[in-house]
Amino acid sequence: MYAEERQQAIAASVARRGRLSVTELAADYDVTTETVRRDLTVLERAGVVRRVHGGVVPAESLAMIEAAVAERDSSHAMEKDRIAAAALALLPEDHGTVLLDAGTTTTRLAALLPRDRQLVVVTNAVPVAARVAGLPQVELRLLPGRVRRTTQAAVGSETVAALGSLRADVGFVGTNGLTAEHGLTTPDAEEAAAKRAMVHAARRVVVLADSSKLGVETMTRFARTQEVDVLITDHGIGHDDRQRIRRAGVEVVLA
Template identity: 65%
Template sequence: MYAEERQIATARLVAERGRISVADIAERFEVTTETVRRDLSTLERRGLVRRVHGGAVPVETMAVLESALGEREQTFTAQKDRIAQAALDLLPTAGGTIAIDAGTTTSRFAHALPRDHQLTVVTHAVPVAAQLAGSPQIELHLLPGRVRPATQAAVGAETVDALSRLRVDVTFVATNGLTLAHGLSTPDHEEAATKRALVNAARRVVCLTDSSKIGVETTLRFAALGNVDVLVTDSDIDDDVADELRESGLEVVIA
């Protein structure tokens, strides 16, 4: 089978199944996984499929909606715990100021903050604030705004305005998707504006996300990869993807 024939057949297979893994495609067409990844890259450039971690989905099925916070809390829990622990090495020195974004991984990171490390913490996330309220080592600042039920986080003009007047040492940001081409993205306009403000308020930006989000693009970009200093993710990330991200200038920490 010629490459073009295989690529057309692959595109049809993705359309029929809705999602298919690199390994499944390689087995079906008796080619290497490296060949499959090249084929998928070609198909993605033509707008026929969208690459995601470990495989591909049809373009029209790309995620544009957020799952509820409770649902997300139950997924990839072990990976998120490892990411949270690894991210502790990226804290500023005692007395520094950090911002923590809303998200299940960032919430676990907040829970893991050491008890003997004095920090000022700024957040718009109600779950994060609830975990840190009363912690003697934390000076906590909760940002104003309307709280979205989906993420339990304050968003809106008030939130963005408050962030525009702040400067923090490190922002720990979450994302719904991360790709080389589209950067960091999220489906909601107000969430995107708030995340963008969190990124702009920081001297250093650290993205905490499990590998299932890598290779995914959602509607609204809130940061280019060049706006992010470090990505902390889990060991399920594709080695080739990790190398590409590093080559783009992003420091990648595997938890």
């Protein structure tokens, strides 16, 4: 098979099957991994595929527009409800400080905060702030920054700088993708910077992610898997994913 024919076949296979690893492609076409990497470089330059850690995905899977908040809120709703409820067990004691990231699951958690516990809640998310602003037991601190329309999260240098001076007992963080090898990712660079600052500001980092986010890599990494203390997800997580994440030192809680 000529290189051009193999490259066309690889492009078709990736489009049909989604993410594929370099070793899988080398076995499929009986060539070395170095040959596959050269083919993928050609295809990426042509805009057909996008290289990710250890493999390749269709270009459109990383270039896609983020779903609006209302659309994301209706996706995997039951799983998100259970994940938010499970997260209550990891809240700090009275007068603790909680960081709540933007996201549909963190917003659910905000709605479930116990009425008998005094908490300081720091967030960059407009929906989260709206949920807790009227709660008498919560001292709300809203981070500064430009609010993104897609996620309704404050981002930018002001957000990152404000987080740099904070230290929270626990941070509840959302993610668009998580793999044991590459870590936590999100499509927008500014939102990634805010999430990264949250991870660094929290003594304990808890990721709230339904199983559809696992095995997914989007454009920008904001944390390595080893920086996470706990992952709360649903029973849809695959056995291999769960084992790899646990080997990275992360406690996996199934809700």
